[in-house]
Amino acid sequence: MNPHMEATHTGSTATGLRHSWHELTRMPTYLIPEVIAGVLAVLVGVLTYAFDVARAGAIVAVSPAETFLVLFGIVGLIGYAVSKQNVQNGAIVAMIAGLAMVVLVSGTAGLLLGLLLLAGSLWSLGASR
Helix, strand or coil, X not given: CCHHHHCCCCCCCCCHHHHHHHHHHCCCHHHHHHHHHHHXXXXXXXXXXXXXXXXXXXXXXXXXXXXXXXXXXXXXXXXXXHHCCCHHHHHXXXXXXXXXXXXXXXXXXXXXXXHHHHHHHHHHHHXXX
């Protein structure tokens, strides 16, 4: 590497994890509810299943609510990823995931996380106009 260019080198050899955390700190505020709802939906779905397994002491069938939480949480995170390129398309993906979560997941977790995903997608749409 040229010694004169070394001073301007910003560390392109940074690890992927450090780069992804840095990317999250520069995320627009209106995308935060989408990320939080997606991550929480996946965590709640996985942890609920883990507690069911621990309670039963054996492998148990996955309930539809747990499956839908994980599935639509991942779709919500996909909406966030799409929003980085096109906010309106990402908001629509997240909105579909939020609506599906509200309608298909029974219980408080599905309702609250679905509404948070919907609110985040509406905020994204409003911010992009």
